[in-house]
Amino acid sequence: MKILAIGMNYPLHVKEMNNTLSPEPVIFCKPDSALLINNKPFFYPDFSSDIQYEAEIVVKFDRLGKNIAPKFARRYFSEITVGIDFTARDLQKRCKEKGLPWEIAKSFDNSSPIGRMIPKAKFPDIQNINFHLDVNGTTVQEGNTKDMLLSVDQIISHVSKFFTIKIGDLLFTGTPHGVGPVKIGDRLQAYLEDELALDFKVK
Numbered sequence: 001m002k003i004l005a006i007g008m009n010y011p012l013h014v015k016e017m018n019n020t021l022s023p024e025p026v027i028f029c030k031p032d033s034a035l036l037i038n039n040k041p042f043f044y045p046d047f048s049s050d051i052q053y054e055a056e057i058v059v060k061f062d063r064l065g066k067n068i069a070p071k072f073a074r075r076y077f078s079e080i081t082v083g084i085d086f087t088a089r090d091l092q093k094r095c096k097e098k099g100l101p102w103e104i105a106k107s108f109d110n111s112s113p114i115g116r117m118i119p120k121a122k123f124p125d126i127q128n129i130n131f132h133l134d135v136n137g138t139t140v141q142e143g144n145t146k147d148m149l150l151s152v153d154q155i156i157s158h159v160s161k162f163f164t165i166k167i168g169d170l171l172f173t174g175t176p177h178g179v180g181p182v183k184i185g186d187r188l189q190a191y192l193e194d195e196l197a198l199d200f201k202v203k
Contacts, residue, residue, distance in 0.1 A: 001168040003030035003112055004159050005056075005085060009149050009174025025150055025158050028106060035170075036113040041203045044184050045108060048088035051182055054175035055133035055141045055190055058083040058114050059152060065165040073156035074126070076165060082131050082190040082197045083114035085172055089181075114170065115190055115198030123193075126152050134189045135182065143176030 007026035036042060044051060063076045085106065092105035123129050126145060133141040145152065155173055156165070182188070182202050190198040 001032050001035075001166065001170070002163070003032070003034060003170045003172065004163060005030060005106070005172035006150070006155055006159075006174045009155070010143065010147055010176040011149060025155065027159060027162070028103065029163075030107040030112055033109050034107050034112040036110040036200075039115075039198065039200045040113075041201045042086065042110055042113060042182075042188075043203050044182075045088070047108075048090055048105075050088065050090040052087050052089045052179050053133060053135070053141070053182055053188065054085040054087060054179050055131065055143070056083055056085055056172045056175045057081075057129065057131060057143075057145055057152075057192075059156070059171040059173065060117055061165050061169045061171070062167055063165070064167060065160055068157050068160040068165070070151075070153040070157040073153040074120075076156060078120055079117035080120050080123075080126075080129075080192070081115040081117050082133075082192055083112055083170075083172060084133070084188065084190065084198070085175060086111040086113070086182075087179075112170075112172070113188075113198060113200055115192075118192055118195065118197060129192060131190070131192050133178075134191075135180075135186055137187075137189075140180055141176060141178035145173075147176065148174060 088105040095102035
């Protein structure tokens with residue numbers, strides 16, 4: 001399986017990162033070793049001093065597909081969850097300054113905790129889902145999929161032009177504003193609407 005991810009898909013996050021809107025979606029990939037499941041703890045890596053959370057809606061594909069039209073995109077998944085795209089912001093900054101790819105800042109081991117999968121049928125409208133992230137009981141990020149620059153259907157259509165979608169692949173759909181650092185001892189809890197989907201600690 002592979003993890004596909006979209007960057008800069010919420011306008012306020014683009015603003016908080018001092019970036020400009022891209023005419024095309026920002027796509028990056030993560031290996032399967034980036035995945036962290038079953039609420040296992042995230043161990044703070046020794047190569048960074050600025051690991052930041054980015055909470056995102058995650059889609060799990062259950063059909064094989066290529067060049068998927070937006071109107072058919074929802075046929076290719078039946079479950080969603082919320083995940084964290086951990087980012088080594090200090091490494092990312094150094095890579096950007098040198099004009100280098102920044103996979104090491106996004107795709108390192110266990111950088112992608114995801115919650116339990118929830119049937120998409122529980123949500124009347126995929127493009128109107130509230131989600132939020134709490135750190136130590138305080139809400140630090142809130143988002144709604146209606147604020148996406150590109151909808152879930154549009155994202156799936158776009159990435160499938162370049163990558164064959166396989167069963168079990170995951171798609172991180174972008175983070176809203178409010179990203180910030182974590183530290184050892186923090187507890188992260190992520191919710192889809194009012195349903196707790198992800199609950200783990202940083203060690």
